[in-house]
Amino acid sequence: MSLREAAKKSGLSHAYIRDLELEKNRSTNEKITPSPDTLKKLSAAYDYPYTELMIKAGHLMEQDIAGTPTPNIQIDLNYVFYIEVGMKEIIYCNQNSKVTRSIESLRDFSEFLDMLDEHEFRKVDADIYANFQQIRKYDDRNGKLYFDLKGEGIFVSMSALRQRKYHDLILRKIANNNQTSLEFSFGKTSNMNPSFVKG
Structure with a gap:
C-alpha cells in the first residue's frame, strides 16, 4: 500500500505515516510515539492486530496481556x-x-x-x-x-x-x-x- 493509500484508509496524513515509518518527526528530529487512537486507525487501515501495535509503541506491556482477567463491569x-x-x-x-x-x-x-x-x-x-x-x-x-x-x-x-x-x-x-x-x-x-x- 502506498503512503497516500494508507493515509486515505486511516484518515491520517501521508507525511505523518512517513514520520512513523522513520520513527522520528522529520521537522524536529525527535522520536515519535503514536497515540492509542492513532494506532487504532492504523490497525484498521493495515488490518494489523491493535494489541501488537500498542506493545510496539510502548503503551502496553506483555504482562498486561497475560494478566488475570478484569471483572466484568455491570454498566448499561x-x-x-x-x-x-x-x-x-x-x-x-x-x-x-x-x-x-x-x-x-x-x-x-x-x-x-x-x-x-x-x-x-x-x-x-x-x-x-x-x-x-x-x-x-x-x-x-x-x-x-x-x-x-x-x-x-x-x-x-x-x-x-x-x-x-x-x-x-x-x-x-x-x-x-x-x-x-x-x-x-x-x-x-x-x-x-x-x-x-x-x-
Whole structure:
C-alpha cells in the first residue's frame, strides 16, 4: 500500500505515516510515539492486530496481556451520558451519578473503543466520549452538547474540529432522540437554518 493509500484508509496524513515509518518527526528530529487512537486507525487501515501495535509503541506491556482477567463491569452504556477516559481510570457519567472504574491494564482497550463505537459514543474532546443516543440539545455557538431538551443540565464541551466533523450527525441524532423531524429552510442567504418540528 502506498503512503497516500494508507493515509486515505486511516484518515491520517501521508507525511505523518512517513514520520512513523522513520520513527522520528522529520521537522524536529525527535522520536515519535503514536497515540492509542492513532494506532487504532492504523490497525484498521493495515488490518494489523491493535494489541501488537500498542506493545510496539510502548503503551502496553506483555504482562498486561497475560494478566488475570478484569471483572466484568455491570454498566448499561445505553443510560450513560458520557465517558471520561483518564490515564488510570474510566468515569461513566449520567444524570444521577458518576461511576469510576480503575484501569488495571490496557489489554482490553481496543475492545473498549469498539464497544463505545457500537453504542454510538463519539469522541468529542481530548478524553471525552459522548453518547449520541442521549443528546437532546446542541449549542453549536458555544460547542456544547446537552442531555436535556432545555439545555440547562449536564453537558459536554466539543472541540471545534469535532464540531465540524459531527455537525450534521448531531442534528440528525437530536431530531431522532427528541422524535422530531429535521427540516432545512433556505432563505436569501446561503446559510441553511435547521429547525426541529415535532413529528
